[in-house]
Amino acid sequence: MSTDTGVASALDRGSTGPLRYAGGAVVAIGAIVLVASLLAFVQVVPTTVAGASLFDVLALALVAAACCLIAVVVAAKLGVLDTAPDHTAGTSLAAVFGLVGLVVGGLVAAQTLGFSTLWPIGALAGAALGIVLAIVPQEDSALAATGGGFALLVGGVILTDVIGPNWRWQPEGLSAAFTPETTLPILLGVTGLLLAWVGAQAAAGFGTQGKARGASLLVSANAAGMIALLVVLISFIAVRGWGPMTEGIRFGLFWEPVTWFQPPGLDEYVVISAPLLWFHWPFVMEGFAITNAINGVAPAIVGTVWLVVGAVSVAIPLGVGTAVFLTEYAEQGRLTSIVEIATNGLWSTPSIVYGLFGLAFLVPRIGNGSSLLSGMLVLSFMLLPLVIITSREALLNVPDQYRDASAALGVSRWQTIKSVVLPAAMPGVVTGAILGVGRIAGETAPILLVLTGEPFPETGPDLLNFGAAFTSSFPFVELSFLNTDALLQPATALPYQLFATITAGVGDVGEGFSWGTALVLLLVVFAFYAVGIASRRYFDTKLQS
Known part of the structure; x- marks a missing residue:
């Protein structure tokens, strides 16, 4: 043979x-x-x-x-x-069997046989038996x-x-x-x-x-x-959480006036109606008020979304820019090693430390009180190290042939990075952002220190304020899109509201409200995941085409 x-x-x-x-x-x-x-x-x-x-x-x-x-x-x-x-059976299994025999022999000697002081003898006997069974x-x-x-x-x-x-x-x-x-x-x-x-x-x-x-x-x-x-x-x-979250949902189809006008020569208005779908979900569309038949978590949902959007808007540009500098411009030496150690250390830093930093450094300098802006910045600091780490790895995984081919065509380094390297690395960058969003969206300790005020408000932060007005000075029109005052006001978020409901017992709510809040928090995080996965697939498809 x-x-x-x-x-x-x-x-x-x-x-x-x-x-x-x-x-x-x-x-x-x-x-x-x-x-x-x-x-x-x-x-x-x-x-x-x-x-x-x-x-x-x-x-x-x-x-x-x-x-x-x-x-x-x-x-x-x-x-x-x-x-x-x-x-x-091998030395590896001998070590495993010996360890199991050590624990079992010690427990039997100490707890079953009552050898309170001689239990090491039973432990050693069990370890020896396990090793012998594996080797002999x-x-x-x-x-x-x-x-x-x-x-x-x-x-x-x-x-x-x-x-x-x-x-x-x-x-x-x-x-x-x-x-x-x-x-x-x-x-x-x-x-x-x-x-x-x-x-x-x-x-x-x-x-x-x-x-x-x-x-x-x-x-x-x-x-x-x-x-x-x-x-x-x-x-x-x-x-x-399904029952409390879906309690009181109502919907229907009805006719409602869409527009009306008065034709010339007539004393009556002409009303145009159309069928409209009416939908009301109290738990996710209402706040917390005495007059509400069913209290909801709408303000906490709005606060959580704005926190994540603000943190991502700050952390991703800074993180990607830092990764580009470290990978494409900086010399690979002591500086990059120090930055790598620092980012790894910051990513493993407990979230409560970020919250204490925000409380001691940011809060006194931003309105001297809890605010939505302080929460955004603290969460962006938490997200930044992960974005740097994953973006740098994604950039390093881009083949050097891409850079060499672009340089051979006479393209500048910045144009190569912008048009070749970054598009090829975007799926990895988005993956890092998805992982980071999953962490910051459920954080409680930092926002507990820098963001929160009333845990069960009636309304959420009204950050968007679209409006237009005429002014006496050029360009004679004033447009507004953002309510900056809302950034400096305290808000609530789903993790904090869940903490206040279960752990601290704040608010006259039942256990069902807590489970419903937990389910809504999961759905919000999954929604962010879905957006991130769709973005990654978009960049993957664009790269392959």
Whole structure:
């Protein structure tokens, strides 16, 4: 057999036949137990199945999967199944098993056996056992002993009611107590994930291919877990906030006068009516007032939007300009290194520090009080480091061939940057802005110090003021677009209003108002995300064309 044929045979081993089905069954059972345990932990599934405890059913499934896994290893030892395990499970797994054994051995010695002073002996014994199980036997035996043995242990503990309905464990020296409602889902979930990981390796015949399959399963499980966490978080808020947020919505179609005029020679006006759609959403169109049947968060929505718009308007031009200077003009040396360290440090600075800076430096110099302008500036300072970092990375990723080709045509450096480099880097710049907006839109600590006044105002900041008037001086017409007085007045925002409602208990509002405010805040942030994603796609399409 040639070397290439041998490698292909080793890589394909375990991909067909009974080994694949047996390993796949273990993976499927482990995944089902993991998902069911997570759903039981968040209390969205019933605790009984056909009259039996859900935890008992999951424990039986674990025992069945463990027996299947042990049977696979035994069949491989007897030569019935073709596997290629390594000589040991490896030093990495030995370190992991040793650490787990250290923790478990110490807990058992201290809490179960009562060895309050001799618990290090139990910890060391557990660590030694874990290391021995990983190093001494072959890989398949080690994984079967740890994964299958642990599953049998957990299943036996649950089925024999060692951890039963009345079980309660309060470790010595701790005020917290562990109950079956929280302990069993976590224990079952960890065991299910462990079994699925070992089953994936068994399905591939262990060895190098098995490690690759196991790593792929863990990465996939991590990605699925992140998506599930996001879905659970949004669903949890949406379920509780949907009712209060949509309460009192009314709409209809009716006829309303659009215009009217008096024809010459007639004493009556001619009225022209047209059908108009009437829509009223109290929670997002009303403020907070005693006369309102349903109080809303319209002023907080307006304040949040203006805060983000103002911060983005300040931070993006400054950040992109700084990134262009550092990347295209400045010499790569000590200066750029110092700026890079400074921007990374500023991005990791806690938001409350920015708020304190704004309170001590900006507020005394801008009206000597809380104002919308101070909030915009503080949030722009928070956004600026991220814009610099992401814009610089986007500019550095633009191929040098673009610059060289433009220079070969006799184009100046600035024209090259403006017409070639910046358009190519815009998708990355917009991505950084999207990430930054997601952070500043939900900040509470800075605006609590520099922006807020009344947490539940009746109206929001009236920043736009379109108007025109004749004057006695040239050009004899005065146009106004911006109400500068509104910039110097305090305002509210959704994060602060949510903080005042839940944490501080300000305002005569119920719990539903809090959840509705949280849902509106999520929708506002998602709206900013949608604008950013649409902008990025626009620049991507323009760049490709």
